[in-house]
Amino acid sequence: MRPKVLIIDDNEQSVDVIASLILKAQLTPVKATSLTAAQHIFSHSAPEDFLCAIVDYRLPDAPIGQAIDFTLASFLPTIVTTEFLDPETRAGILNKNVIDYILKENEQVYEYLSVLLSRLHKNKSEGVLVVDSARVSRQRSISLLQRHNFITHEATTGQQGLDALTRYSLIKLVIVANKLPDMSGIALLNEIRKRASKDDIAVIGLSDHSDTGVSARFIKSGANDYLAQPYGQEEFLCRIMQNIEYIENIELIRRAANSDFLTGLPNRRHFFERAAAATQLVPKCQTLALIDIDLFKSVNDTYGHDCGDYTLREIAKLVSSTFAAHIPARFGGEEFCVFLPNVDLPSAIHLFEAFREELAQITFKFEGKTFHCTVSIGLTAIATGGVNSMLRKADEYLYQAKASGRNQVVHDPVKEVV
Numbered sequence: 001m002r003p004k005v006l007i008i009d010d011n012e013q014s015v016d017v018i019a020s021l022i023l024k025a026q027l028t029p030v031k032a033t034s035l036t037a038a039q040h041i042f043s044h045s046a047p048e049d050f051l052c053a054i055v056d057y058r059l060p061d062a063p064i065g066q067a068i069d070f071t072l073a074s075f076l077p078t079i080v081t082t083e084f085l086d087p088e089t090r091a092g093i094l095n096k097n098v099i100d101y102i103l104k105e106n107e108q109v110y111e112y113l114s115v116l117l118s119r120l121h122k123n124k125s126e127g128v129l130v131v132d133s134a135r136v137s138r139q140r141s142i143s144l145l146q147r148h149n150f151i152t153h154e155a156t157t158g159q160q161g162l163d164a165l166t167r168y169s170l171i172k173l174v175i176v177a178n179k180l181p182d183m184s185g186i187a188l189l190n191e192i193r194k195r196a197s198k199d200d201i202a203v204i205g206l207s208d209h210s211d212t213g214v215s216a217r218f219i220k221s222g223a224n225d226y227l228a229q230p231y232g233q234e235e236f237l238c239r240i241m242q243n244i245e246y247i248e249n250i251e252l253i254r255r256a257a258n259s260d261f262l263t264g265l266p267n268r269r270h271f272f273e274r275a276a277a278a279t280q281l282v283p284k285c286q287t288l289a290l291i292d293i294d295l296f297k298s299v300n301d302t303y304g305h306d307c308g309d310y311t312l313r314e315i316a317k318l319v320s321s322t323f324a325a326h327i328p329a330r331f332g333g334e335e336f337c338v339f340l341p342n343v344d345l346p347s348a349i350h351l352f353e354a355f356r357e358e359l360a361q362i363t364f365k366f367e368g369k370t371f372h373c374t375v376s377i378g379l380t381a382i383a384t385g386g387v388n389s390m391l392r393k394a395d396e397y398l399y400q401a402k403a404s405g406r407n408q409v410v411h412d413p414v415k416e417v418v
């Protein structure tokens, strides 16, 4: 079920705009035109179904932000919208521990709201580590991050920070104080950069307003950004969002470059990178298989190219789930490859026979038509010549499998395995 977002606003026009943004962010809007209506809706719902609330500061039955107090008391992360904003109101809103406020002054702010909503959703799977021995400053950072749904981790020493990085793989961003009890922030940054580049984990260094040299040293030593203390909460959150988005965009580009467009499986290039990394770890044994769909041309010719694409995607899903613990890839056309470090020939034969049989049992259904597919597989464990030589050998066996009637696995003679 899509998470819900509660809108409390008595202005029909802004409710409609906000609701359409919520739908665009793949979330479900729930509308209330007053505080009383919101209280009624909320008392009949499960609080955990709601991602957040978007609350107008001034409502007929809640003229000075009482609806904000209600959503916060209901543990709903709250974004405030308002038509006016004097410094006193702004400070009052921010003091209430809301996520952010939106001044309804132009269309661009709705764009910002849209970004904020999708971030709140995505942040639930993003880890941020705060390494700061000063309790108040650390807790302030953690509290701001939690308000934005991030998974937070805290450390008071550099070593604890490094341990947390080893333990929690979801950490995308680290906030590093300049002075730590066991090392300097710069020294910690150096250690982090030995493990992860600027494109893998973003680091924001905390410096002092009075010491501009520190921020420059952070950046020169590989930090993505810095924040001069004391900082405002809006600046803090803007920088966090910017840096997390940078890491996410790099991830997206990498995924696009490494995966096959049609099936999402790793592509040939990425396969070779992963296989090379796996062989460097000197596996005890290795097997490699080439899988080719039988008579696939006839699927295209009989049911059309779209059906061919659908079949490739379905078979790719089975390849991906069956060989998730190994290194599967689409090699192009109707051919897949799987490299299995630390799997010997008898175990691999068992795996690929089971895969072949399972696939042959599947009834593919496309636009009212049903049909079956089989695959031929060439499998080798003769690893002395490296991955390229394994590919040539597997290709020979694949040719034999096709020539001997298809729907079979041809492999090295079991006793001759090196």
Ligand SMILES: Nc1nc2c(ncn2[C@@H]2O[C@H](COP(=O)(O)OP(=O)(O)OP(=O)(O)O)[C@@H](O)[C@H]2O)c(=O)[nH]1
Pocket: 262, 292, 293, 294, 295, 296, 297, 298, 300, 304, 305, 306, 307, 308, 309, 312, 332, 333, 334, 402, 406
């Ligand atoms: N729909 C679709 N078809 C593809 C794609 N890539 C390759 N093909 C088709 O896959 C077919 C491969 O045909 P062939 O090489 O003759 O082999 P086959 O029909 O599978 O026969 P055997 O391999 O001998 O069992 C061709 O018709 C290609 O057009 C793709 O991405 N989508």
